[in-house]
Amino acid sequence: MGRKLDLSGLTDDEAKHVLKVVQRDMKLRKKEEERLSEMKQELAEEGSRCSILSKQHRFNEHCCIRCCAPFTFLLNPKRQCLDCQFNVCKTCCTYSKRDKAWLCSACQKGRLVSFYTFTCKPAVEMREQ
Ligand SMILES: [Zn+2]
Numbered sequence: 001m002g003r004k005l006d007l008s009g010l011t012d013d014e015a016k017h018v019l020k021v022v023q024r025d026m027k028l029r030k031k032e033e034e035r036l037s038e039m040k041q042e043l044a045e046e047g048s049r050c051s052i053l054s055k056q057h058r059f060n061e062h063c064c065i066r067c068c069a070p071f072t073f074l075l076n077p078k079r080q081c082l083d084c085q086f087n088v089c090k091t092c093c094t095y096s097k098r099d100k101a102w103l104c105s106a107c108q109k110g111r112l113v114s115f116y117t118f119t120c121k122p123a124v125e126m127r128e129q
């Protein structure tokens with residue numbers, strides 16, 4: 001006999017409970033992976049859209065690279081994203097206190113994706129041991 005999940009020593013209720021926990025864990029992980037690939041897809045789309053826009057003559061000097069809103073003095077000032085160096089409007093970026101700079105929504109998502117990819121996965125595996 002291989003070392004499979006042996007539930008024979010458990011009562012019915014205990015076995016059911018173990019199965020439920022295992023299934024829930026698998027479901028959660030699947031959801032995380034789905035969300036991650038969704039975000040990667042969104043980022044890829046955003047990346048190609050952004051590269052098309054940036055080729056337009058001086059587009060980014062006048063409009064936000066993320067939402068295409070025109071910059072206006074005072075009302076909608078342009079801010080440069082630390083990671084991608086594009087100009088974005090105030091609704092498309094947030095201030096990162098750690099970096100002391102502005103980060104656009106796409107780059108934030110990008111950071112989140114790499115955080116998930118490199119940090120969360122090992123953490124999930126460690127929890128199981
Ligand atoms: Zn914008």
Ligand SMILES: [Zn+2]
Nearest residue numbers: 081084104107
């Ligand atoms: Zn950016």
